[in-house]
Amino acid sequence: MLEKTFNPKDVEERLYQTWEASGAFRAGNKPNAKPYTIVIPPPNVTGSLHIGHALNNTLQDILSRFERMRGRDVLWQPGMDHAGIATQLVVERKLAEAQTTRQALGRDEFIKRVWEWKAESGGAITKQLRRLGSSCDWSRERFTMDEGLSKAVLKVFVDLYREGLMYKANRLVNWDPRLQTAVSDLEVENIEIKGNLWHLKYPLAEDADLFIVVATTRPETMLADQAVAVHPDDERYKDLIGKKVRLPLTGRLVPIIADEYANPEKGSGAVKITPGHDFNDYEVGKRHGLAMPNILTLDAKIGVDAPEAYRGLDRFVARKKIVADMEALGLLEKVEPVVHAVPHDEKTKTVELEPMLTEQWYLNVKPLAEKALAAVHDGRTKFIPQRFEDEYFRWLEDIRPWCVSRQLWWGHQIPAWYDAQGNVFVAESEADAHAQANQKHGAEVALTRDPDVLDTWFSSALWPFSTMGWPVNTPEFKRYYKTDVLVTMFDIIFFWVARMMMMGLHFTNDVPFHTVYIHARVVDEKGMKMSKTKGNVIDPLTLIDEFGADALRFALAIAAAPGRDLRMGRNRVEVYRNFCTKLWNAARFCEMNNCVRPETFDPNSLRSAVNRWVVGELVRTKTETTASLDAFRFNDAATGLYEFVWNVYCDWYVEFIKPVLSGADGDEKTETRATAAWVLDEILRLMHPFVPFMTEELWRVTGEQGPARSKLLIEEAWPDYSAVARDVAAEAEMNWVKTLISEVRSVRAEMNVPPSSKLPLVLKTASANEREWLVRHNDLILRMARLETAVAGDNFAKGAAQIVAGDGTAALSLEGFIDFAKERARLTKDLKKADDEVARVDQKLNNKDFVAKAPEDVVQELRDKRVEHLSVRSKVQEALRRVE
C-alpha cells in the first residue's frame, strides 16, 4: 500500500543502502558490456556539499544511471582531493585553537595530524554525496594522496624531469606573503583598488637641482631601484639617457636608460625600474643586465639590505614613511589618485601578492600544450557548449611555464634530493637518489630532500588515469580509460581540464575524455554569486531535508542549461517536490483502481483509442528523452518527462479512463487497467535517472501485486519500444477530442456554467440548463458521442445517448462510429496537410518579387507541386465526404 504522501526521509537512506548493498554501483558487473566512465571532479577533503556540487553530481548521476540502464558497464569513479593549501589551513587553525603551531610540531608530526584529521572528518562530503543519491562505485574510492596516486605523481615528475621539461629556476614569481609560498599565475586574482600615483623627483647625480620625475604606485620599492627608464624617442628625456640619478633616501647612483618599455603617454614618461619587485621591470632588468636586489623579506617586510630607518617595517607602513620622507625632502611632486588592479590571493582575496625572486620548480608545458590543442582542434575531445573551446585555445596558445612548487607541508613532496654542493638528484625514491649520488661522487654522501610540495593541481591533472592504477597497466586502466565525459564548470577549465588534457595526452597517448560538459554556475535567486560572506549560500542538504533529494535533483536538472548562470532558490525546489507528489498520486490512483501490472502486456494489441494514444505518447517521450540525454540536454529531457507525466498521463489519460474504470467489468476495463499500470511502470524507468528514490520506492510497492519483480529499478533496462507501433490514428483522434472538449469548455464559460475538472464527463454531469443547451446543439452532442465512442468505448456514448434520448429529441445509433471516427481523423489530418502545402506554395507564387527574382525552374517546380497537392486534396475531400 502506498502512503498518502511520499516521505523522503523515511525511504532515502534505506534505498541508498539497498542500492549499495546490491552492488548496482559497482563497475565490472557487466563484463561483456561496453564500458562507460566518468571520473568525479574530486571535491576537497575539507569540503562540504554546496549547491554547485549538487548540480555537478546530479548530472553525473543522471548520466551514470541512464547509461547503466542502457546496458553499459558504468564506472563512476569517486574520490577526493587533498587540497594542499585549504587543508593545511584548516589543520593549522585547529592547532591554533590548541595553542600550538605546525612549526612547533615539526613536519612529520604535522603531516600525521593532517592524516588524523582526514580520517576523522574526511568522509563528510562523501556522505553528503550519498544523500544526493550519487551512484558512485565507492569500492574504488581514491584520494590524491593515496599511495597509488602518489606513485603516479612521482613517476610523472621524474619522467618530466628526465625529458628536460621540469626544471628549477630562480625567477620572479607570485608570492603570497601570508602563506609564504609561491602560487601560479592562475591563482592570482587582480582586484581593482583605489590607490595613488606618487610622482617622485629623482635628483640628477651631476646637478642636484635638476630632477627627473618618476610616477609609481609603489614608492616603497624605490629602495631597490636599479635604473630610471625613458623611451628612446622621447624628446623630453633624450639628453638624459646615460646620465645618472642619485636615489633619494638610499643615496645610490642608478643610470637613466633607454627602453621601449617606458611609455611616454603614461605617468611622467619616465619609469623607475625595480627588477626584483615587478614583472615588467624584471624583463627590463634582464635586457640591461641590471642587478636584481630584493629588499623584502618573505613575509613582505623591508629587509636588511635597505637603509636602517626602514628595516623591519611592513611594506605598507614603509610606503607611508617613504612618501612622508620624500615630501619632507621636497621631492614629492604630486599625488594623483588612481584606481588600479592589484594582484591578490585567490582564496581570501585579502592578501596582496608580491612579485618575489625565488627558486622554484617549473614545468615547461609548451610541448604538452601543443598536443592538448591538437586534440580539441581535431575533435578527439569536444566541449559542450562549444564556445569554451575558444577559451581553452586562447589559454593554451599563450601558455607560460607552470610554477609547480609550493612552500607548504601538506602535499606531494617534490622527489628531488640535494647533496652538500647543491647538486640535484631527481628520483622516484630516496634509494634511487642515493644511487645516483653515489655514482656521481663514488661514495656515499648525505642527501637532503627538497622540502617543497607540488601544486595541488599537479596530482589533479593525473586524476583520470592515476585513479585507474596507472602507471601500472591494470585491467581497469585498459578497460575504463579513456573516460567518456567530464562534467565540470568553466572556472576550472585552465586549472584542471587543460592540465588533464596535457598530462593525459603526454603520458597515456590518449585524451582523458572525449566530451567535456561545462555545466551552469549556480547563483542565488537574485543572480548573485553565492558566498559565505554575503550570506546568500543555499545549503543543498537543507533543501534535501525539506523537499527530498529527488525534488532538488529534478529542479537542478530541469534548469541545467550548460555554461550559464542557474538561479536556484527554495521555491524552485518546492515546485518539483510538487511534481514528485503528482507522480506519487498517479501511482496511488492506479493502486486504488486495481491497475495491476499484467503477466504479459502487448502494446500493439490494444483496442481502446485512449490506451493506444497514451502508449504512443509514451514512445514519443522515451525517444525524445533519450535523444536529449545523448546530447546532454538535461533540461529538455526533464521538461519532456515533466510534461508527459503531468500533462499527458495525469491531466488527460487518468481523467479519460476514470469512467471506464468505474464502469462495468469487461475487456475494455481489463485492458485499461493493464495499460495504466504498464505505462506507470515505464514512467518509473524513464524518471529513474532523475528521481531515483521515489521511483525505486514506487517500483517496490507496485511490485507487491502482479508478477514478482526480479530486479531493483536501478538494475532495470532503459525502455526499448522499437517493436511498439505508434498509432497515428489514435493520436489524431485524441487531438480531435481535445479540440472538441475545449469547444465545450468555452461554451460552458459562455453559458456561465461552473467549469468542471472532469470534462470528459461533461455529458454525464451536465446541469439542467446545460443539458438544455446541449440538446439545442444536438449536432455537437452527436459529434461528442461519436468521438467518445472511438476513444473510450461504449460507456461514454451510452451516457451521451441517454442525455439526448432522455429529452426525446434524438436517438443514437452506435454502430459504425468507431470506424467512422478513425477514418475521419485520418482524412482530416491528410486534408490539413494538403491544405498547408498548397497554402505555402501559393504564398510563394503570389509573391511578385519571388516570381520575378527566383530562377524559372524553381518557380515551375512549385507550380507542379501545387497541382499535385490540389489533386491530393480533392481526393481526400472526396473520401471524407463518403465517410460522413
Place this chain on the structure above:
RNA sequence: GGGCGAUUAGCUCAGUUGGUAGAGCGCAUCGUUUACACCGAUGAUGUCGGCGGUUCGAGCCCGUCAUCGCCCACCA
C-alpha cells in the same frame, strides 16, 4: 584595452536548422464530483533591450548601440 555571455509575460526561464510567441510561479475568478489543495478548471498579461539591414517572412541571421555579468590582459 581584448574576448565571451545575457537582455522574451510582474518574477524565473524554454524557444535545435527563419514560417501564426510558450511553461512554471505569481495574479483574478471558480471548484473539494472515485489520485493529488504539494490539487483541478478558466482567464488576463508580451512594440521577444533600441535602431538599422538581409528575406515574401526575423525572437532566431547580419551590423550597430545600450544595460548587466564573466574571463583575459594592462598595472610606472
